[in-house]
Amino acid sequence: MFTSHLHDPKDLRYSFYVVWFDALASLNREYALLYYTVDNTVEMIDRKTKKTFLKRSSYPDVKLENLFVGSTIVIFGRQLKIVEYADQATREALTKAKEHAFILVRPEAFVHSGEILNIFHQNKLIVAKLKTAFLSDEEAEKLFDCRMYTSGSASSISSSPQSSRSPLTPYSPHYAEYCASASCGLCLAMELVGCSAISLLQELVGNPSFEQAKRENPKSLIARFGKGESRPGLYVSPTLEKSKMDSELILDIPRMPTAQLRDCTTALVYPHAINEGKLGPIIQEILDKGFIISCISHFQLNKSTAGEFFEVYETVIPEYPHIVDEACNGLCVAMEVVLSEDLKSKDSGDADIVQLFRDLCGPADPVVAKTLRPHSLRAMFGNTRVQNAIHCTDLSEDGVLESEYFFSILQE
Incomplete structure (x- = not known):
């Protein structure tokens, strides 16, 4: 763990390992990035030499909300990719505060994508990844099958009331139509980051059943933008493990862009x-x-x-x-x-x-x-x-x- 003298006991410090690609030398340089909350200052230490690379300095463009594993920040012209938390205290403090969640805006709600994104921002959810996709039938069936994610430890299961509701499985009513309707138009897949992001998203999106969502919370996103039981408008991965798998399936694995590349x-x-x-x-x-x-x-x-x-x-x-x-x-x-x-x-x-x-x-x-x-x-x-x-x-x-x-x- 990299340490730095803290003059103020109230000065919380978060530590991250970051990588900067040095184009001139054609190699990755590794640093520890320290972020101090009392005055929003940053410090960098070279991991190899253990020497200070950047003295504690003010850099207003860097904010704690943008510091999470996988994000890229820019400090004095250098693009730094955060690859890992640098100490256990930071990991424990930010793992839940920077939870990653996967959500899919289905074809029937795509025309409301901007409004949906704005609601996420208003609830302090940050976009980490974003991509349109045409789902194949096989991808849709794999994405929506949540049979393996109905029980588990507290770290993998959302505490939202929705987690106790019936998850999607091939045995759910309308499941075949649910998958087919998702693969017949343009979808918008997103990975969002925020405090308890999965449970927050489940609360915002509402019951995965369109009819139940309308009864329980008419203001939920499914109640507002869904078109029926097989076309509910949105899908949220129910657990951390499923979110990671879904994000890899739709966002990380290379796929053909949906661009037409003509008359555009x-x-x-x-x-x-x-x-x-x-x-x-x-x-x-x-x-x-x-x-x-x-x-x-x-x-x-x-x-x-x-x-x-x-x-x-x-x-x-x-x-x-x-x-x-x-x-x-x-x-x-x-x-x-x-x-x-x-x-x-x-x-x-x-x-x-x-x-x-x-x-x-x-x-x-x-x-x-x-x-x-x-x-x-x-x-x-x-x-x-x-x-x-x-x-x-x-x-x-x-x-x-x-x-x-x-x-x-x-x-x-």
Whole structure:
């Protein structure tokens, strides 16, 4: 365990092992990251030499809520991936506070994905992973079969009342229809992190039975967005073990992106907007305006990938280096957006998806956007020219190219 002198007994310290990839040396460098709660300062110690690499310093962008195993943070330009808790005290304090939970927004509720995400954010649940998927019949049956997760230790079973309700099994009523309906459309899979995340999600989502959810809690997500017993809208993994398995099955194992890679435009929601809880409202605004989101995925860009993607702006806008830095400053979410039939018909079949979506995003400067297009995404969610919430394709001929960059090239 790495130690550091604590001058204030009230100064709680959490310790993490982190890895930084040194591109110049082409090797991973390992450090202990110490986070002090009394003044939100950080310290880094080289694990190999046991010497201080970074003296205790203030770094406001690093917050305790973003420190969990698997997350990536940026400190003075270095992307640090948290791989493990560095001491038992941190592990005991944060294991429950940083619990990982898997949830699936099924096809019948996909049009409400933004609203659902916003509810999660309001309940202090952080998005760790996010991806759209078309489930195969086999995947659906494996995902929803909870026979093996109906009993166990307190560490693996949620304390929510839902954990005592009948779990899904192949013998449940409507089970075949339940699986089939999930594999006939686009789903949104997420791994969320938060305090007692599984039980909190079960409380928010409600009874997995649509009819019971409506009777017990009409405000639950299944009661609000479900369409019936076989189409309840959402699925939550019932235990920690099942969450880990489901996340691996849908989010971690490489799979073909749902992108169409034709007649499309590309959007990239910046890290600052995600940290500020704006991802859900942005997604919902896009859907409510009649656009179709055909693919969503989280990305952790680095200087190389972000610089390559924004290269066309290098000699065009003075903020280019700062935009690259912002894109690397945490988790970002890329989306492929296409036109709905309604939008196509409004433009007599000659609609340009890139132009229409660019109009929705508004001018790059949020100050200008608030004046010229007050209902645009950047006017509503942007802060500055650099932190303007969302990037969108500028040129019609680049719509497919930008989508290919995220959903083809970066997948290799």
